Amino acid sequence: MEYNFRETEQKWQRYWAKNNIFRAENNSKKPKYYVLDMFPYPSGAGLHVGHPLGYIASDIFSRYKRLQGFNVLHPMGFDSFGLPAEQYAIQTGQHPEITTRSNISRYKEQLDKIGLSFDWGREIRTSSPEYYKWTQWIFIQLFNSWYNPETQKAEPISTLIPKLDNFNSLNEKEQSDILLQYRLAYLSDTMVNWCPQLGTVLANEEVKDGVSERGGYPVERKLMKQWSLRITAYAERLLNDLDKIDWSESIKEAQRNWIGKSEGTSLFFSIENFDNKIEVFTTRPDTIFGVSYLTLAPEHELVEKLTSEEQYKSVNEYVTWAKNRSERERMAEVKKVTGVFTGSYAIHPFTGKQIPIWVGDYVLAGYGTGAVMAVPAHDSRDYAFAKHFHLPVIEVVKGGNISKESYDAKEGEIINSDFLNGLDVKDAIKKAIAVIEEKNFGKGKINYRMRDAIFGRQRYWGEPIPVYYKNGVPYVLNENELPLILPEVDKYLPTENGDPPLGRATGWCYSDNDQNKYEYELSTMPGWAGSSWYYLRYMDANNTNNFVGKDAVNYWNNVDLYIGGAEHATGHLLYVRFWTKFLFDLGLIPQVEPAKKLINQGMIQGVSSFVYRSGKSNTFISYNLIKDQFNKLTIEELEREAQKPQAKPEIVEAWKNSSFHTYGKVTALHVDINFVNNNVLNIEAFKKWREEFNNAEFVLENGKYICGSEVEKMSKSKWNVVSPDDIIAQYGADCLRLYEMFLGPLELSKPWNTNGITGVSNFMRKLWRLYHHDNCFTISDEKASRNELKVLHRTIKKISYDIEHFSFNTSVSNFMICVNELSDLKCNKREILEPLIIIISPYAPHIAEELWNKLGHPESITFAQFPEYNEEYLTETSFSYPISLNGKTKYNYEFELSLSKDEIEKQVMQLEQTIKLLDGKQPKKIIVVPNKIINIVI
């Protein structure tokens, strides 16, 4: 009987679900192991073959750990608040909850078809009130806490009050304002990334290249009253604890960069004719004598005050221009030097000399103090600025050529610097700080690049922030008033006067015991709120009294293995660490880190297909006829080159012969990959695709229309999505699982191509045949041969190593080798095939269950035991040595491994081949490496 994957896979999936095979127990004598996937946002497009890559890997690991006798927690849920559902709601009027729910059920169906061993009894959805009740609850804890720098941990706000002067004499509003400066969740006027098209603010990591990550809309800077979380309080711990966790170096490095710790000095410059001082932050106090001007950010609070009358107009113009520039423009024009003189002068603290004060937008308002002491000789940005505006360049560190470029390196001898002369940079920094502190000009300071996380979103589909306002003072709800349920609204758009959508909810306000009504906060939490603690909820998903039970969290502790995409490096993965540390500080959980080990799976990219339309016509030209238009030199560049007076003849020739002259310039259009097979377009299907193509004409090559192709992100808009459902329908879930792993190392990105999938499919057939003879299940109880045992145990050893090292692609290849060899040996012995199917079962669980069952086991293979390899079967008694002359292999000869080096050397020299090889010459040296090689040097 041939293996029927359709029937078999369904049968076992039903069996697993019905018998709760993958349920994790909170009370167990077994050791625990927690394997977590980054939960998906359930989009309307469903899963594509890229999504399951990590899920399959984590599933293999979970199943492996179960076979090793662990109590495995392997849950799944949905990150179900977020922008796409809301955008869809705006377009269609459909409540996001409805679309979200149907998307989730589709996702679950797709996940189950892959045979993933989730404990669905612990499923969570961040948008369900049972879940977000606790997200709101944690927000309240953040609001009620401050970070005590002395104890270096979060504490209840009540421990702060005694430390504040005159606190009790202040009125309610004043008290609130003061406390907001300490609370870990706080309200303040902040510069935010405002995205007009999305109608909301965005966090720094949600902005890429000056546009929103979702949708790609322009983002501008704006001052707004906003809720933020004081993640900066944890900067040092977030940085230090990276050393405690086994995460990829690239993620750790990204987080280190994001936190951006730099040690330096804060330094005050007094200003001529003003009482104010300008505080600058510098990491190079050793270059203090090289300061030739100061630069303030356009947003700096002193700019207006310091501007002299004659400079007023130009400064005002400049500042207005700089402030209104979008982030995108600013980033695009980094190389362009702009700035203006304020007309005022600062006083150099050591020399007493006048130093002009400039405004320049290369100084960022948000970093340090928003002001820098410019040392053009030793900072390339200051250098560019100084050269542009003809400001003096004073060399104070030897080693560079100041007339050409700045010398930024932190090494060399200090010159022109009074008491620092002769020191090297490192010592000069120390000495400079000491003197600056001694003279009270400033002090040593640590600065972090990371900003506090803006926590409010002016959107509908998110957790309501559990806050109401009384006389302009924010109050949080009581615990027993949670959850604060997201209200219904008539439209998912801002109100007429610009309030967030929650402003549309009727009767949505807080009533106190005296029936007084107060307005609720109208913004909601950002997408990352729910995901910042979800790993804890899985431990005790149905607890109604607590966000997680004490016993549960003490048993499961934290995640042992976390698998997910690297794109969350500075977003989710930083926030979840922050919340974990916070909850730890309050004594609510026992660990300071959410996940011991993190693996980033690579992306599976799509292979897009293109057709090429000639000019504005409806004629499509086959790829090879026009592919010259996509060479490194574009057709425009070629034209330009060809028309230059002294153009090279070959360029002119290329231009004359280019397809441009025959077909004009072509436009590439994505075409649905379902119409394309081996780059050949199915013309009929293409014509029917869209009305505009009905009458399309085609210029063919060899009677075919050949499409171009390119590797891109898999996405609906690029028409290159491959659904796992299709693969499963054609080859089965086991084959999909094996193939996804076989594609390459888990952590690498790779394009999806199905070239090798038939190989994997053949492998499965071959595996099945090992257990069958003449279509009948046939297994022998005969003793296995030494050779068979060697094959098995070598495979067990290799597979164990591979799984432990997350090298799933090599396992698949090793299964193939093993099955090939056992086929060659015509092995059908239980002693071999029973352990074999156990080690394959994490990868291909359905076929494994079926064969396991046929082998006579009534229980699921999940409860089997992973076999241990026996080194004894792998050892050899002799070795065929390659014998080489001066490192070049000449011939082979077999020696017993028990022979000593001397013995081998003696025997080698007596061999006929050796004598012939040496041709009478005396060897200088003979190198014998046991079990490796023999090298004769002459």
Place this chain on the structure above:
RNA sequence: GCCGUUGUAGCUCAGUGGCAGAGCACUUCCUUGGUAAGGACGAGGUCGAGGGUUCAAUUCCCUCCAACGGCUCCA
């Protein structure tokens, strides 16, 4: 510009201070009662380039090149 990752067979990837490998794809042949196949045989390589260390380098060290990803006026 900085950081990270990767360069090995046509493709996807293992591996190693000591004979350069696997799977897929490919050639040829065999089997047509395992047939949307099965079996046998085979071809394929400057281990990204150059230098150094070594008896021996694809492997270790240095320099460079290329591809991919991330960060980026961060003082």
